[in-house]
Amino acid sequence: MVESDTIAALATPGGTGAVALIRVSGPKAWEVVETACGRDFGEARRAVLRSVRDEAGQVIDQTLVTPFRGPASFTGEDTVEVATHGGRLVTRRVLERLLNCGARPARPGEFTERAFFHGKLDLTQAEAVMDLISAQSDLALRAAHEQLEGRLGRRTEGLRDELLGVVAQVEAWIDFPEDDIDPETGAALDARLEAVAGGIRTLLATADQGRILREGLRTVICGLPNAGKSSLLNQLLGEERAIVSHTAGTTRDTIEEALVVDGVPLRLVDTAGLRLAGDEIEEEGIRRTRREAGRADLLIVVADASLPPQEAWPDALPAVTRELRVLNKVDLGEHPGWADFEADRISCSDGSGIARLRTHIREMAELGEADWGEHAVAINARHRGCLRIAADALERGREALASGMAAEMAAMELREALEALGEIAGRVDTEEILGEIFSRFCIGK
Numbered sequence: 001m002v003e004s005d006t007i008a009a010l011a012t013p014g015g016t017g018a019v020a021l022i023r024v025s026g027p028k029a030w031e032v033v034e035t036a037c038g039r040d041f042g043e044a045r046r047a048v049l050r051s052v053r054d055e056a057g058q059v060i061d062q063t064l065v066t067p068f069r070g071p072a073s074f075t076g077e078d079t080v081e082v083a084t085h086g087g088r089l090v091t092r093r094v095l096e097r098l099l100n101c102g103a104r105p106a107r108p109g110e111f112t113e114r115a116f117f118h119g120k121l122d123l124t125q126a127e128a129v130m131d132l133i134s135a136q137s138d139l140a141l142r143a144a145h146e147q148l149e150g151r152l153g154r155r156t157e158g159l160r161d162e163l164l165g166v167v168a169q170v171e172a173w174i175d176f177p178e179d180d181i182d183p184e185t186g187a188a189l190d191a192r193l194e195a196v197a198g199g200i201r202t203l204l205a206t207a208d209q210g211r212i213l214r215e216g217l218r219t220v221i222c223g224l225p226n227a228g229k230s231s232l233l234n235q236l237l238g239e240e241r242a243i244v245s246h247t248a249g250t251t252r253d254t255i256e257e258a259l260v261v262d263g264v265p266l267r268l269v270d271t272a273g274l275r276l277a278g279d280e281i282e283e284e285g286i287r288r289t290r291r292e293a294g295r296a297d298l299l300i301v302v303a304d305a306s307l308p309p310q311e312a313w314p315d316a317l318p319a320v321t322r323e324l325r326v327l328n329k330v331d332l333g334e335h336p337g338w339a340d341f342e343a344d345r346i347s348c349s350d351g352s353g354i355a356r357l358r359t360h361i362r363e364m365a366e367l368g369e370a371d372w373g374e375h376a377v378a379i380n381a382r383h384r385g386c387l388r389i390a391a392d393a394l395e396r397g398r399e400a401l402a403s404g405m406a407a408e409m410a411a412m413e414l415r416e417a418l419e420a421l422g423e424i425a426g427r428v429d430t431e432e433i434l435g436e437i438f439s440r441f442c443i444g445k
């Protein structure tokens with residue numbers, strides 16, 4: 001689907017600023033802007049100062065215009081960038097004028113979509129543009145950058161090429177149905193398939209990292225009432241977000257906030273204290289706490305250090321892969337019963353131990369330099385879906401080969417794996433899938 005019409009949209013946020021940027025892309029991009037400016041541009045990639053005028057010849061704004069000749073542009077099409085003064089009204093009037101001169105408003109993500117259709121970006125790179133814009137931490141930014149630079153696409157396309165080689169060999173056998181695949185060749189093919197499967201597994205293992213980078217580590221604070229859970233949320237946020245009081249049962253509903261702790265994006269959730277409920281609302285709060293705790297990436301269990309352990313530690317918490325134990329209120333003195341208890345000792349009143357707790361949270365996220373590595377990628381949910389389909393089909397293909405089934409059977413399964421792998425970089429012909437992806441972008445991107 002390569003559309004031949006010319007689109008225009010504001011590329012910068014729709015507020016007041018020093019300068020705003022409007023992009024026009026498509027076969028008539030130059031013509032549209034030249035009409036609005038009443039003059040030709042001359043050379044590509046050279047910024048020129050031009051007045052955009054309305055139909056009556058009245059100047060709307062003095063703008064800096066940069067024309068690009070396809071394919072040497074972001075979209076791969078003829079493109080013109082018009083930098084206007086950054087007022088709401090002036091940008092709206094200039095855009096309206098360009099639309100009147102033959103452009104139509106761009107749909108969300110349409111510039112990037114066109115870059116994809118003109119082969120400027122593969123689908124993983126187009127997705128990376130979006131990740132880059134929404135990145136909330138330096139690591140998320142770095143991951144998006146590496147994906148934009150094409151690292152993930154090269155890996156999946158590399159695996160696909162290798163698989164394609166094997167499929168070609170298997171299919172060559174289909175033409176000679178009287179010959180079975182000889183065991184030696186069969187073993188060699190299987191070794192190559194195992195290597196592809198290994199590559200897929202390596203990528204799948206980054207799904208957790210990818211989700212955490214994009215959505216944040218889901219961190220749930222829980223514990224008995226009055227332990228200081230809301231105080232801890234406030235401490236980590238650096239603001240008085242949640243209500244804190246000496247009354248047990250203060251927090252009745254879950255509170256969720258996004259923040260970055262030591263470079264790790266978190267979704268921090270404060271919950272109602274776990275105990276036998278006093279009333280119906282509290283009971284519902286506690287039900288929500290259990291649900292939240294169950295879907296946490298990291299559980300922070302908080303207890304009051306000044307109380308004896310048997311009175312302070314909540315029981316029946318869901319098992320999660322990551323858990324941090326915290327003893328709060330150490331400023332009040334620690335009950336001797338905790339002596340051998342391994343936990344972060346903190347005080348939300350005087351801030352002691354909070355810096356160390358932050359470090360521990362970061363370590364738990366396993367997103368540090370050491371965990372990240374030189375060749376790391378962080379896949380998203382769509383990539384994971386494709387990789388799982390590919391891994392399963394590949395497995396079935398290997399079984400078919402091993403059990404001496406007809407080569408057709410094996411080839412069919414391997415073809416399915418091939419297709420799923422190719423889908424990651426955008427080898428898809430269903431516009432529906434692509435439309436779904438690009439529609440999540442903002443207008444002008």
Ligand SMILES: Nc1nc2c(c(=O)[nH]1)N(C=O)[C@@H](CNc1ccc(C(=O)N[C@@H](CCC(=O)O)C(=O)O)cc1)CN2
Nearest residue numbers: 011021023066068071072073074075076081120129445
């Ligand atoms: N003014 C402006 N700034 C921007 C963008 C933009 O579209 N316009 N970008 C939009 O996201 C990002 C930069 N990405 C871009 C990627 C490729 C090309 C481009 O013209 N590519 C040509 C020429 C390459 C070259 O000169 O080396 C090409 O690929 O053929 C432009 C911007 C961020 N900053």
Ligand SMILES: Nc1nc2c(ncn2[C@@H]2O[C@H](COP(=O)(O)OP(=O)(O)OP(=O)(O)O)[C@@H](O)[C@H]2O)c(=O)[nH]1
Nearest residue numbers: 225226227228229230231245249250251273348349
């Ligand atoms: N001395 C001392 N008091 C603290 C500390 N942290 C919290 N508190 C106090 O403990 C009481 C309970 O704090 P909250 O943060 O509301 O406790 P919570 O766990 O959210 O309680 P619920 O929402 O009722 O489950 C408040 O009076 C806080 O001021 C601390 O480190 N030291």
Ligand SMILES: [Mg+2]
Nearest residue numbers: 229230250251
């Ligand atoms: Mg609370």
